[in-house]
Amino acid sequence: MDKALILLTFAGALLALIFAFVTARKVLGFSEGTEKMKKISLSIRQGANAYLKRQYKIVVVFFGVMFVILGVMAYAGLLTPYVPFAFVTGGFFSALSGFVGMKIATLANSRTANACREGLNRGLRVAFSSGSVMGFTVVGLGLLDISVWFFLLKFVFSLSNEAISSAMLTFGMGASSMALFARVGGGVFTKAADVGADLVGKVEAGIPEDDPRNPAVIADNVGDNVGDVAGMGADLYESYVGSIISASALGVAALHNLAAMALPMLLAAIGVICSILGTFLVRTKEGASQKQLLSALSRGTNFSAIVIAIVALPVVYYVLGKDNWTVYFAILAGLVAGVLIGQATEYFTSDSYKPTKKLASTSETGTATIIISGLSVGMLSTLLPIVIVAVCVLVAYYVSGGAADASMGLYGIALAAVGMLSTLGITLATDAYGPVADNAGGIAQMAGLDKEVRERTDALDSLGNTTAATGKGFAIGSAALTALALMASYIDKVNTIDGGMAKIANLNITNPTVLVGLFIGACLPFVFAALTMNSVGRAAQSVVKEVRRQFKEIKGLMEGEADADYTSCVDICTKASLREMILPTIVAVVVPIIVGIVLGCSGVVGMLAGATASGFLMAVFMSNSGGAWDNAKKYIESGVHGGKGSDNHKAAVVGDTVGDPFKDTAGPAINILIKLLSMVSIVFAALIVNFSIL
């Protein structure tokens, strides 16, 4: 059965990649529209490519340095020799996922705008197809990486299952590091441009969004691609791979057989098929309402989820046999929890529900009240997701037999994360199409297309906000479960190291090293959020100054008689974001090592638990506050509370601006942080065991 399982995973990978390729061809078959549209799209593409090129140059240095460090450690016997290579591969594929996603998104934006000239359904199809390319590229590359490595380690180098799972966790670390660079760099870029463009353009100069007179408008559109697309691609590649390999590692620890190790990969491969089937259901009739558009998307994702829920049962029973088949319910719990967190997120951030409507009404009493209320909406919104995750963890643990055998329970928790992400192909497609629609709207505005076209792109874009919120729910829910699984993997790992068992014997929560680790870990997301928000603040200030300068110095700009200098804003954002992405990533890599050296292995476990709990809360809080502000602003723009241009609207714009780094920079970066901390801890475990002080 062994090789058959690997082949199935490999086949899933190929299927996903082929589907992505075919879909990409289809997207490219659409027309780019008028010359002006082509020109604008080209500027955006050039800006995005230039950014990524420079980003990769910096990333290569980091990976080079890490490769050497890991190589030295492998030479010293603290790691297996495969580790440095696995690390680099993970980083490479993560970057590639982002790159491909961005490439197609920048090619699809003008095509979507053009398709919207013909109709809403056509627009949806182009945008959603380009999202699908990204979604299936991510899962395809993830499964490819996993199956190839697995094949090499198992059948070429004939390693033990334990050694394999341990080596595979390393490419998770590579993927996470890359993801953090991409998320933080892209997140700073997009939000610096967005905040800068909004503050001077909308608030000070009073010109509409995406107005070509605004010098930051191209940077803003480039940002959507490098942040919301390339950043998200790298991020979700990391989540996907992380959940699968941590589940595999815990499967080996629990059942000591290949079947338990292969199950997560197999589920992922089946998820690919279900997701592809789901994409065919996403279509809508012309003149569809917001609600119908959403139900078109939901039809696809729900169908995929239901199919995998049904198919997984016989698969689990066949692979694990009748003694352990109940882990199926853990997978189911993960799937259901993902959907519920998405719905809770939607409740708190969509303007169809009370919280965002009430938030919009607080604009009546000014900026301060909408800020205060938005912060509290976000904080309050942490309750439901945490209860959902808590119930999911308990269910996954106990149905898998955790009461009798803790390692089975932990395997169950990890499988819940795999279940949650099994339909990533399609959920990511619905998520990634948002920025494409956003860009299409920008192009429609700048190219001076009919008002009708802009209305259609706006309908798509607005829907994208809702699906993005749901996507974020999945991302953070799976991050928490995966982080818990990785924490368990870390403990397993330490126990296999000479002298490790004694160092990790006392994990009692009242042990002061555990407790102090917990405090430090809980603090990291706060520090991390502060660093990334500061970065956005600094970068945005440069953009604001540049835009103000151009408005002042370029004569005839406001009258539409002279062109703005777009490249200078792109350049400022590029430089700033690349500078700013370095420190947070280094912090995330260095802190677990320092904590380990000072507090020992039990302190590291405390740190991981603390970071996971507070990171989950901060990520949900920040994402949802940001989402609620964004939609409260849109709600006001729809004509209530004074509508566009009113003082209330200005207050809401400030709220939205504060929310930008919340939801698109700090929040998502924390998701990655909590997993990267665990992976770094696992990779450097032998170092800590040998050299820790306490």
Add this chain to the structure above:
Amino acid sequence: MDKALILLTFAGALLALIFAFVTARKVLGFSEGTEKMKKISLSIRQGANAYLKRQYKIVVVFFGVMFVILGVMAYAGLLTPYVPFAFVTGGFFSALSGFVGMKIATLANSRTANACREGLNRGLRVAFSSGSVMGFTVVGLGLLDISVWFFLLKFVFSLSNEAISSAMLTFGMGASSMALFARVGGGVFTKAADVGADLVGKVEAGIPEDDPRNPAVIADNVGDNVGDVAGMGADLYESYVGSIISASALGVAALHNLAAMALPMLLAAIGVICSILGTFLVRTKEGASQKQLLSALSRGTNFSAIVIAIVALPVVYYVLGKDNWTVYFAILAGLVAGVLIGQATEYFTSDSYKPTKKLASTSETGTATIIISGLSVGMLSTLLPIVIVAVCVLVAYYVSGGAADASMGLYGIALAAVGMLSTLGITLATDAYGPVADNAGGIAQMAGLDKEVRERTDALDSLGNTTAATGKGFAIGSAALTALALMASYIDKVNTIDGGMAKIANLNITNPTVLVGLFIGACLPFVFAALTMNSVGRAAQSVVKEVRRQFKEIKGLMEGEADADYTSCVDICTKASLREMILPTIVAVVVPIIVGIVLGCSGVVGMLAGATASGFLMAVFMSNSGGAWDNAKKYIESGVHGGKGSDNHKAAVVGDTVGDPFKDTAGPAINILIKLLSMVSIVFAALIVNFSIL
């Protein structure tokens, strides 16, 4: 030695109360000033008294219900019969502390304003003296409560040391419940009035702070008293008593003797004497600079701290003997940590340092950037305090012999909290004088006194912001240590209950009930902050509407020809804050019981650890963001970045307004929350052991 120790504590209590009484007489000996000043002071006093009267009516109902519940539980054998009485006593004394503090503050405000007409030093003496009354009333009543109960339980009812410490923890719960009511109710009142007055008065109508034309001006001044004085008094009574009794309980658990139990009380009693000595050093020369004023206050607090650091050494050696005297270093660690957290807080919130200066500069690019930057300053500022607390915990644990005997280590952690709060008499005096100076400034403005007088009160007030920040550092640092100590007490308590030991055997951090408890606990401060901020937002909106109404409807108000209707604003704030204080308190009492019933005792421990870690972070974050915004605004008002009235200043005012509920409502309430959760868990431990599901 037994009775002598109690007598010493009792003597300390009496000394503190006598000193408070004498100081109060001294304050009342000063003149209240002009008729107009008397009239204004009277309105403030009446508003504050009316508020407290109505607050106590609601609180009495809560205490009545809890008395019955606890009585029934005692009858069912789940509690000792002393518990319901201890609970009510704790609540009573906590309320009394707040009441006395507020009484003297509302009597001292006009006297301070009048004294400032004669000179700065005279003003400082009146304001600081009234702060001292509050400080020594709090410590005096705390020690009185502790020593009387201890005497009764030990010598009248002849209970065992274990039974005594357990019963005494109950009046901690009473004190904490009352403190939460006072902090939330008072915090909502003061910030609703402040936000409402600022938003319409300063921002919309462009009239200065404390202008008599502003209808919310009296409510704002009443708020300073019911929130910053009465709320803080009840709060610190709870902190002080909580730290002492948890240390006593852990002393009994560690050494099983009366000496270990009495040591914390004795240290507190000695702290009273050191604090009284320190107050005599607080004086300054006429025309003193901001820096000289601060050094006058620091002289007093530093002197007290140094004296107790010296005196504690022989005391500890004498009481505990040569085997255990090293716990002295735990006390010292607590003292030093308190000072360091205060300094870290000052660094992040005072406009003498870079963070707040840079924050002020972000106002140049608008409201959104100052909000984003203020949030990140607060988040970043959590790092130093958490490292300080972490080091303090480790030092306290290991110097007390925790490596050999964990219970000694936990006793050490609890003693560190006692050390930190030992000089509370004087640190609270420097803290509580701030609102008095603030009120004095208001009266000076409203009564039309010379500009010079207002400048003097402003100097005192501005200094009060710095000392308040330091005071908050002490409050949150001691709260974290006390909460950890209480968590240990909880475990001890469960272990003494029949069947409890099995329920709490697995406190491994990877145990899913512990982990899930940790997640839920970490979520509570977020939910709590959201609830309290929402309360402020709601109440402030009512005030804004009322103020706008009066500006519109009362003819001649803006021209100073007609009087504003002050009482309606006071009334709105009173009603709103009383309504809003109920839910958060009930949440804090009910949640630990629900978590216990569902997750069992190990889940409760996880919850306490999670709530302590995330509560500490949230409290520091919110207090420091708020403090930094407040001082950034003041810094701009000093003339930089455009000064008063500029757009930058308006942006800073919005920042300050957002910061108000952060620093004066949500932040301090979280301090109480984390201890109340533990105390509720301890009191209801027998219930949980007998009826929990998992």
